[in-house]
Amino acid sequence: MSLKFYDTATREVRDFVPLEEGKVGIYLCGLTVQSEPHVGHIRSGVNFDVLQRWLRASGYEVTFIRNTTDIDDKILIKAAEQGRPWYNLAYEMARELSKAYAALNVAPPTYEPAATGHIPEMVELISELITRGHAYAAEDGSGDVYFDVRSWPSYGELSGQRIDDMEAAADADPRGKRDPRDFALWKGWKKETEPETAAWPSPWGPGRPGWHIECSAMAGKYLGTAFDIHGGGLDLRFPHHENEQAQSRAAGHPFASYWLHNAWITTSGEKMSKSLGNSLLVPNVLERVRPIELRFYMVSAHYRSHVEFSFEALDEAAVGFRRIENFLARAAAEVGEVPTGGLLCADFVNAMDDDLGTPAAVAAIHDVVREGNKLIGTGDIDALRGNAASVRAMLDVLGLDPADPAFATGSTGETDKLSAAVDVLINTLLEQRNEARAAKDYATADAIRDRIKAAGIEIEDTPSGPKWSLETDTSN
Known part of the structure; x- marks a missing residue:
């Protein structure tokens, strides 16, 4: 039997044929380091650790990239609630995540990039999208930049949706958008509510990247414009992975050949999450x-x-x-x-x-x-x-x-x-x-x-x- 995967993009089991014989590039969307990891968080790390182990056992040379998101709205809000710098919270939670991975024998990836270390690559990718007519700077003075979903006819193909059936994107103020479903590539600095340390210079003014552009830029940095496998939790398929694929391909990058998504760990039939109050922290379970x-x-x-x-x-x-x-x-x-x-x-x-x-x-x-x-x-x-x-x-x-x-x-x-x-x-x-x-x-x-x-x-x-x-x- 040849190696086969269920490709979420095509919704069928496909024979695995790498782009380069004997070599495989994998990008796994890691966690947003806002809180201690629970069992549900760790599942994707374990599942994709098994994937890379099997590929290596099958004779492939594997480059495995697993990122962390260390700047976003949730991190800023939680850090403010705790009266500490956002980067201190993100660093501490990243260390807790590393401990949990190590405890469960999740092998370190080839590289584990953090979003804040790749702002120049993100700015460059956003600029390319603007040049190609797939992104625009908001005209409301906010400093936001959005991806124009109507400019990309294939938008929705990963999750099997039509644009008109989608709900409005919830990641930025809608006043600067041409379409409510457009999503943020760059978020202008909110001087009144956000610390100065949470802003980086850009052609559109100080600010920080949107969530989706981070992974596109980091995947391209370490795996090139085309790579084999993109993975993550099922909840990331839309909007995160849909948006990643759209902005990457709109920039002229072939991006991922296969999409693999792991399912959830649930409690009482609901996805395990902090917001539901049903999380089980890894150290507690290991007692x-x-x-x-x-x-x-x-x-x-x-x-x-x-x-x-x-x-x-x-x-x-x-x-x-x-x-x-x-x-x-x-x-x-x-x-x-x-x-x-x-x-x-x-x-x-x-x-x-x-x-x-x-x-x-x-x-x-x-x-x-x-x-x-x-x-x-x-x-x-x-x-x-x-x-x-x-x-x-x-x-x-x-x-x-x-x-x-x-x-x-x-x-x-x-x-x-x-x-x-x-x-x-x-x-x-x-x-x-x-x-x-x-x-x-x-x-x-x-x-x-x-x-x-x-x-x-x-x-x-x-x-x-x-x-x-x-x-x-x-x-x-």
Whole structure:
């Protein structure tokens, strides 16, 4: 099977053919660093990390750009509410985002540009659009510059909409617009309400860029006027990505060949967001499960599928991942250190080639683990070593290798490394207990239970499998 993606622009699954043989350029719209990242924010980073890992595993040389938006209305408003400079807020939240990515083993991109570092490129692109007749400076003295959507006949093609059916753009005062759907490329400085540090010089007066022009300029800077894949959350398809494509192509740039969009993580059926009050900050979630388990939960769903978040589902995913870890620990006890670079099974490869089918890829890993469990204790060391190496190689593609230094030496420190090791050992014993019970060897099962209890561990048998916790001290 050849590599295929569902292209949001054409609304069909397409064979992937890069612009340059053996090389792939990816641009991912990153986050606006206005607040601490929640689980919903991190999903696109995880999903597109899997994409770039699979492309590299498939032999491609990947240039992966993921930006941050560090200046916009929301940042200015929140900073003012907190009585701090906007750039201080943006910097602190960017650091929190980096910590969250690192905790979940999201590999750093080739480069991570910030919007404020690319104002000259944005001004140049806006000037080109004005020259070509696709943009205009407002005549109301505001210093705003707008993209003329009526000047671009293809406007709306990415999201499949007609201009007359669209609502008015909400990113600037409509008084200076020729059409209410025109969107801001440059926002004139509002001297009365905005700090002087939030304005840059331009041919149209001091101001700052509109949101959409930022990504067009940064993508062009690092990937050229034409590149392979543009990605982001589904909520960005309109208006953000629609506007990006329109202004880039109106400037004469072919822009992205494929558009990939990940779906939302929802709570109570609604997109997870700060405004809804249903956000789950990453550090808080990681107090309940290990980072590798949260990543497994997110990767196990297809990137285009909406995920209804619940702690019950997260806990079940964690139990499922521990079964894989337990197998690797038991295999290592027989074969020594499990080697890297194992073979990827055919079902895994086919699943990943089919629009990053991670649910089927995870199922393929479980299948190989089941075969590996049958090899334990048989004395067939070579077969067990190869099986375990295959499991580890597939986990590595998904960023889930338990031996990855990102999980062993991350910000969690020595205490969490010890906790993770204890967790694997205890779950290995629980797996042996389950096997004994399945074989109706209740004496062995009870003996294992008693050994665990003697170590101060409580066991709870649940429908999703046994769970353990430290015994509660009730002596006080």
